[in-house]
Each structure stands twice: as structure tokens, then as C-alpha cells.
Amino acid sequence: MAAERRENEWWRTVNLRSKEASTKVMAAGTALKPMTVEAAEEIAAQEFARIVESHRPQIFRFLLSSLRDIDLAETLTQECFLKAHRNWSHFRGESSAMTWLMRIAINLQKDYWRNRRLQFWRQTRTNAVDLDEASEWLPNGERNAEQQILAREQVAQVWQAVKGLSERQRTVFLLRYVEERELSEIAEATGLSEGTVKAHLSRALGRVRTELRGTR
Amino acid sequence: MNWRQDLAGENPELELEVEQALKHFKASMDAWSDVALSRPRTLAKASVRHSWRPAASWALGCLLAAGTLAGAVHHWQETKLAAQKAAQNAAEERAAAARATAQPITAQSIGAQPDNKAPAATTRELSAAQHSASGQDEALLASVDKDVSREVPAAMEPLAQLMDDGGTQ
Secondary structure: OHHHHHHHHHHHHHHHHHHOOOOOOEEOOEEOOOOOHHHHHHHHHHHHHHHHHHHHHHHHHHHHHHHOOHHHHHHHHHHHHHHHHHOHHHOOOOOOHHHHHHHHHHHHHHHHHHHHHHOOOOOOOOOOOOHHHHHOOOOOOOOOHHHHHHHHHHHHHHHHHHHOOOHHHHHHHHHHHOOOOOHHHHHHHHOOOHHHHHHHHHHHHHHHHHHHHHOO | OOOHHHOOOOOHHHHHHHHHHHHHHHHHHHHHHHHHHHOOOOOOOOOOOOOHHHHHHHHHHHHHHHHHHHHHHHHHHHHHHHHHHHHHHHHHHHHHHHHHHHHHHHHHHHHHOOOOOOOHHHHHHHHHHHHHHHHHHHHHHHHHHHHHHHOOOHHHHHHHHHHHHHHHO
């Protein structure tokens, strides 16, 4: 969190500098070296590249968990950063870059589902993997075979619960339990109030509990 | 992990299981996305696309649409013209019928109304028209009689000539 705050502060400074690049800033009688527009833009581009590098895996993971389609998740991740690059000048640093990017990703995902609903007659090719395949992925820790099977079963049950969630509930659930975002960040990214986020999480957890209880 | 506070259910055993399941779920997603993100990507050579195909299909589509439109417009115009012609014919027929019925009615109305003092000029015109009409009829009948009487076989022509001469003498 502290690193993000530092990053935001830094960005606010860069944006400010790029806007006042051609003017000389005088502070307490000391002349600061003026920064040209080109130099400011170059710094901004470098910083954006750094942001892409650091946040790409998280955006991709969120989209992959939402869509269960690797190709589509990659495409939407690229679109997300393209949109972010186009609107970078509008980013004021009021929220963290991650929250801002996540908001763009959520909107892209919403657009995708809306388009799919509207084009229901079209035989769109989908590469979404089924739940069993998605549950296969587990890191090879020091677990024994029995623990691996148990873990896989639990993952499958959580996927089953996620499948039954509404689009909004799923987004909130994934942001909380996969991306481990704070409630305030989720509220900001989704445009919901914290109370609504809590309500969605409670319902989603209820589904997970029901799934787990069902196999006991 | 900042979401542990969310798990405050009545059944601690179940909550522990939920926590484990969520942890595994996150670990699974991390592993999957790491593998998917770092997978080797093959760059396929872009195949040469036939650009004329979409152009041809577009042109054909446009042609078809234009043809359909032109046909519809032509049909509409034809229908409109036919309707106009029919209306014109009907109007002419009506006018002719009205003209045909108007003359006798006028004459009858003039003759049938004794109290109605028709102007002398109108009466005169009417009688003159009747006279000229009867004269024309007589002339027509006379010419017809002449034509008919002249139609004699060629062998009888000298006799007819003689009769004419004798008649005139």
C-alpha cells in the first residue's frame, strides 16, 4: 500500500510537470531546471511501461478467472492497457493505478458479456475451458497425493460456486479472494458502495459454504 | 491475507474448510495464470487474404439491393399509372354518360313544364337543332338508298343505265 501511495504521488508530480513543462518553476528564489514537453512525455512513457510490466499479470489473472479463456483474457488485457495508455493524461492519481486499471478491465469484461448477449444468434467461437480443466491447476507444493486430490476437489467446488454467481457477485468475489483487494478498492473499481460489496461477498461466500457443505 | 475477517460463520470447522478452499482456489488461479502468461507464443505468418472476395460479395449485395429497390419503384410507378389511367377512363365515361343524359333531360324539362316560360331564343335554337338533325337524317337515308340501289350485278348494269336514262327522260 505504501509503495502504491508513493507511486501515485510520483505520478501526480509527473503529470503536473508535463502540463507545466514549458514554464519555469520558481520556488523560494531558486530556479528549477525547466523540463521540455518531450522529456516529460518520455518519462511518462517509461513510467507507463513500468506500470504495464508490474500490473499486467494481475489484470490478466483477473480476466482469466472471470472468463476462463486464455486468448480472450490476453486480448482484453491488451485492450485494457491500450485504453489506459490513451487516457493516461486523464489519470489524476486519486486512486491507485491498479484500481484504475482494474476498473477499465471490469468495464471491458462487462462490454464483452453485453456484446455476447446481444449477439446470441452468432456462433461465436469460445475457448473457455470447463470447470474440471480449470480445477486441475494447482502448484506442486510439498503436499502428498491425498492432499492434492482434496485441494483439487475444493477448487472444483469453489469454481462450481463461482459459476452460479451473478456477473457482479463474481467480479466482487474474484477481486476479494483472488486479487486480495481491500473492500474500499473493490468499491472504487466496481463503482459500488462498500455496503453493496459486502452484501455481494456475503452471498458469494454463502454459495461457497453451500457447495462445501453439500459434499460433506 | 486480508479477507480472513470475512469468514465469521457459526460453524468454525466449516469456516476453516472455506478458508482452505479459498486459499487453494487462489493458488490454482495463480498457477494457471502464470503458466498461461509465460506460455510460448507462436507467431503465425499472416496468410494472404483474397481482398477481392469481400469486395465482390459487397458489390453483388449492393447490386441485388439496387435491383430489388429499382423493381419495387418500377412496380409502384406502374401501379400508380394504371390507377391514374383507370380513374381518367372512369371520369371520361362518367362525363360522357352525363352529357348523354343531360340533352334529353333539358329538352324534356323544357317541354314538360308548361308554367315555365322558356326564353324564346332557347326554344328557337332547340327547334332549329331538331330541324337540322332531321334534315341530316333524311340526307343520310337518301345516300344510303342511292348506294344500295346502285349495287346491281355487273350483267344488269346496261339495263340499270337504261332505266336511269328512261327515268330521267
